[in-house]
Amino acid sequence: MRLRQGQFSFLPDLTDDDIRAQAQYAIDQGWAVSVEYTDDPHPRNTYWEMWGHPMFDNPDAAAVVFEVNECRKEHGGKYIRVIAFDSTAGWESIRMSFIVNRPADEPGFRVVRQEGEGRIVRYTIESYAVREPEGRRYA
Amino acid sequence: MTDATPHSDTAPGQDQDRPTTVDLAAAFEESGVREVLAELDDTLIGLAPVKARIRETAALLLVDQARRRMGLATETPTLHMSFTGNPGTGKTTVALRMADLLHRLGYVRKGHLVTVTRDDLVGQYIGHTAPKTKEVLKKAMGGVLFIDEAYYLYRPENERDYGQEAIEILLQVMENNRDDLVVILAGYADRMDRFFESNPGFRSRIAHHIEFPDYDDAELLHISETMLGAQNYHFDAGARSAMADYISRRRAQPHFANARSIRNALDRARLRQANRLFKEATGPLDAEALSTITEADLRASRVFRGGLDVDKRLHQAAE
16 A cells, blocks of 8 residues: 655655755755655654754755665665755744655555443554564565 | 656657757857856956866867757766866866856756865764765755865875775765766865875866966966956056066065965055055045055065065965
């Protein structure tokens, strides 16, 4: 099951040129672009691992593509995303986030049912991937 | 991720929009290269061989651009350069113009110049160098990275020196990210030669070696007048001959740094002029008096007295 999170996730995978164009847009807006990776695809997993520092003072997006490719060398079997942080007052938040790398095989999520008092059933989802310990997910 | 590249230039569908002929003169006009070259001619005095080389490089890039449009060329040409010459011969200034030129021709996307020395690339402890060098390289992407006194990167006397690590990363990025940045190495001619000898990887990756000659005395005099003119000052007749005299004497003394020495001399002359006006002025001064450098302002220089401790002072000024 293909993970749909962030921008462009219903489009085909972004090429390096697409990534460059999107990151350049973020840089031109004055946002700090950074690269993050994770092997826990749960939608509530907000804080992914940082790959290096946010790039505050790089005027060209080639640096972002360079870092994405460096990150792919190390974590090619995991999810990698590019995010752009807007520091202006009132926003102080992530303005863009898109996945640029995903595992070859995405097993998807299962529904977990928990029976409570009475006949209450609580539902949640769990990624099949996280049944394996960290580092062994996605082979 | 990277296998599907529908936007690539080699897509078969694009063959029919390729032009069959190319008008180089029009391309020359359109790209704005003419302005850069004209500005180069106007603002830089002397440096004839350098200007000739830049013209040649611009022609090569224009032709390459035309070939690319017709689908004849596919590889990005190697644009890394080395500028060799004595201090004060205009290497940094030309690097700025070069960044502008490459930007107008579309070989770098942003056209900014990042100037660094050894300190900016090499770290102080193990594991510090690689991130530091990569930071600088990332900052320079889309523009030109200018490494001043590049030979300091390589210290043969210390085999554990971290400079070697910076050199390796630099070489790797120069090779793999040729589309993203252009590296210009600069320094004194003899030490650069030794640097290239001990790092053959650099020599083979650098296509353009440009040598900056020393300025001759007439050119330096012209430069000094241009520098003053830019600040709305001028020499009187006596000062002009004093300046010519100053230049020939200064050249014979140690630590002569071409145009930079001239700039320092003019700064000190302005200081003396201000002092003189302050002491001598009895009534209101007109613009003429405020902007004239006289012979006395220049003759007071220590250079005319053998320049004994000028060395030390210049050294401090340079630092």
